[in-house]
Amino acid sequence: MTDTNELHVEGLTKSYGDGDPVVLRGLDLTVPTGALAAVLGPSGCGKTTLLRIVAGFLRADAGTVRVGDRVLTGPAAGVSVPPERRRIGIVPQEGALFPHLSVAHNVTFGLKGVDRPERRRRAEEMLELVGLAGYGDRMPHELSGGQQQRVALARALAPRPQLVLLDEPFNALDSALRAGVRADVRTALRATGATAVLVTHDQQEALSTADLVAVVRDGRVAQCDTPQDLYRRPADPWVAGFVGDAVLLPGTVDTDGTVRTALGTVPLFALPEGPRTGMVLLRPEQLRLTGPTAQGAVRGTVTDVCFYGHDAMVTVAVDGHATPVGIRVAGPLRVRPGEETGVRVAGEGVLHPEGGALERQR
Numbered sequence: 001m002t003d004t005n006e007l008h009v010e011g012l013t014k015s016y017g018d019g020d021p022v023v024l025r026g027l028d029l030t031v032p033t034g035a036l037a038a039v040l041g042p043s044g045c046g047k048t049t050l051l052r053i054v055a056g057f058l059r060a061d062a063g064t065v066r067v068g069d070r071v072l073t074g075p076a077a078g079v080s081v082p083p084e085r086r087r088i089g090i091v092p093q094e095g096a097l098f099p100h101l102s103v104a105h106n107v108t109f110g111l112k113g114v115d116r117p118e119r120r121r122r123a124e125e126m127l128e129l130v131g132l133a134g135y136g137d138r139m140p141h142e143l144s145g146g147q148q149q150r151v152a153l154a155r156a157l158a159p160r161p162q163l164v165l166l167d168e169p170f171n172a173l174d175s176a177l178r179a180g181v182r183a184d185v186r187t188a189l190r191a192t193g194a195t196a197v198l199v200t201h202d203q204q205e206a207l208s209t210a211d212l213v214a215v216v217r218d219g220r221v222a223q224c225d226t227p228q229d230l231y232r233r234p235a236d237p238w239v240a241g242f243v244g245d246a247v248l249l250p251g252t253v254d255t256d257g258t259v260r261t262a263l264g265t266v267p268l269f270a271l272p273e274g275p276r277t278g279m280v281l282l283r284p285e286q287l288r289l290t291g292p293t294a295q296g297a298v299r300g301t302v303t304d305v306c307f308y309g310h311d312a313m314v315t316v317a318v319d320g321h322a323t324p325v326g327i328r329v330a331g332p333l334r335v336r337p338g339e340e341t342g343v344r345v346a347g348e349g350v351l352h353p354e355g356g357a358l359e360r361q362r
């Protein structure tokens, strides 16, 4: 026996009915004990279906769900632990607090066989954990949206679950509130040591909140990695574009291991095995604007400037490349549409070999 809260999902398959499309197609996912994994994917890719199967609300057609040593679903068709015995806490999209119960009673609602003093103690402990110490006697309608989501987390954590599932829990919050609630939720989860899975379609949320991000495409995990590795070394051009702005350029590898592109010669993060041509991925923050005739730069014309406050995206039509490239510029903007400019690459590119899009380069 090992005492872990590792979530292990293997070969999960699900279709909602005969003749319906297959939603999950042998999905594999492992989340180590205490880690927060974001499940990220486009609408309809199967995120909620995965969450509902792990929670026990929905039966899989095939596959296994295990937390630590406990098999919760499969592999034999008959194995399906009911939701209330899975030791899983759930934070839904909008808190779904019981409106007629105080905050403290909401928090302790799921505690079974626990006496009154212990319930009170646990409510205080959980509310302190989510930054709401002293709020136990309030009613849900006396709380802001962000506070309600914190109570929902406290309620999910109160029975000391092995695993916490968060289903787009920040959706209803306005953007000013989101970052703070996200950070507090992450801190509270870390303090308990529970393993957690956060379902989201928001790339920024996944990258900024999770220890691991699993990108789901067509019912499978296309890539599961740390946020940095996912962003810097995506498995294929689709993942690259899904998790951030991508500059993709056809390239040919030279004998010295660099790659020739429309933006000049670019060093590679890793040398590919197999094909010597493919698409080179760069991020807009790896490109620099220079004077039109600067050494080592290619010439282009600014076609658009989009100012975001903390930075700006400058779009440049580069000679010899059909699609304009995006360049992220921090600091004061000195260019306007129509102006001539130079573009230079800083840092390494990642080559996605032709025909081998899903191969990793490490």
Ligand SMILES: Nc1ncnc2c1ncn2[C@@H]1O[C@H](COP(=O)(O)OP(=O)(O)OP(=O)(O)O)[C@@H](O)[C@H]1O
Pocket: 016, 020, 023, 041, 042, 043, 044, 045, 046, 047, 048, 049, 050, 201
């Ligand atoms: N109860 C159901 N009966 C039939 N089809 C369903 C049912 N629930 C979901 N689906 C279908 O399964 C697919 C995956 O749905 P799911 O809700 O898991 O996706 P999702 O990734 O969570 O999407 P979103 O980000 O939009 O919430 C969709 O095509 C959806 O229409």
